[in-house]
Structure formats: structure tokens, C-alpha cells
Amino acid sequence: MTELFDTRVSNQQYLDALSETIYMVGISLFLGCLIGIPIGVVLVLTRKGGLRPNAVIYNVLNVVVNIVRSLPFVILMVAIVPVTRFISGTSIGTTAALVPLTIYIAPFIGRLIENSLLEVPVGILEAAASMGASLWQTIRYFLLPEAKSSIILAMTTACVGLIGATAMAGVIGGGGVGDLAISYGYQQFDTVAMVATVVILIIVVQGIQSLGNWLAARSRH
Secondary structure, eight states, rough: OOOOSSSTHEEEEEEEEHHHHHHHHHHHHHHHHHHHHHHHHHHHHTTTTSSSSOEEEHHHHHHHHHHHHHHOOOHHHHHHHHHEEEEEEEEOSSSTTTTHHHHHHHHHHHHHHHHHHTTOOOHHHHHHHHHTOOOHHHHIIIIIIHTTTHHHHHHHHHHHHHHHHHHHHHGGTOOOOHHHHIIIIIIIOHHHHHHHHHHHHHHHHHHHHHHHHHHHHHHHO
């Protein structure tokens, strides 16, 4: 069977690399949302003028988020190798890459969620208060639904950012399209393989961004 891109890299290798990238992005995005969404909500609630102002909680959480976000992913990935090894039992491989990916994306998602929720008009919160809604009811039925479109776009941005991070995870043998680009495109000077991996990443990113834009537009209606 004629190979799609290059004889040194089989079609199956491209498919396996793509599936590994999807695996890393999907799992780390899910785990990142479990951590990041509550972070974003707490930042909004505890900030000055929020529904539950608390300077201590807000300042501590804000600093932690800023510290993690200030680290480039490659540096973060190397810096937490002991943590990665402790959690996953190894610091190399696709599953091991989930640890730094999750730690990297969770604060990013938290900040995106915070920005999305801050876009909700104050009148919505005032309406919730006038109806006697509890804190949980205000979050569940007023705050999150009103920010739905913005949150979808935020998750799209986070997903695209994760794809770029998984490409860098190839540096530690994290697998995926990035690992293929480094192993063949860079180390073996295979220009065709490098171009092919770039094309694959572009197609995936364009697909995700288009889907996110469509879902966001749909939610506005």
C-alpha cells in the first residue's frame, strides 16, 4: 500500500501518533476542567465585590495560578519529573505526560473561566438575589448558563493550547504527533515527516476551533 506521506513513517504510525495525541488532550482536558472550573468559580466569588469576598483565599489562589501559568510547559514538565514519577510510576510515556499536562492546563482553564464569568452582567446576579436564590443556585442557574457561550470558547482555547503542549511532550518521549515530529522530523532530518506532522496538527486545531465556534454560536441562540 502506498504510504500517505513518507516511506520511513508508515500510515499506521501517523494514526497511532494522532490517537495518542487525542488521548493526552482528552484526558488532561477532562482532569483540567475538574480542577480549573472550580478554581475559576472560586476566584470570581472571593474577589473584591464578589458574592463571597475573601481576600486571603483570593490572593493565595491568584498567586498560585499566576506562578504555574508563568512557567513554560517544557520547564514545568522537567521541574515536576519527581511528582510525575510518583503519580504514574514513570516519567516517560503517554500516560506520564498526563501529569504535567493537567497541572499546566488547570490554572489556565481557571483563569479562562474567571474571565468568562466576569462577563456576566451584574443585573443577572441582582435578579438572582431578588428571587432569593442561594449561592449554589446563583452559580448553577444564573452565572454558568449566562456565561455558557464564553465558556465554550474558553474550553476551545484550552484544548488548542493542550495540543501545542502535547507536541512539546515529545521531548520526554510523551508520544503523540509531537514525538513523531522529533523522532523522525528533527532527529532523522526527515523533512517530509516534519511537514506531515505539522499538517496533521493544523487540521486538528482548525477542526476543534471550528467546532468550538459553532457550539458557541449555537448556545447564543
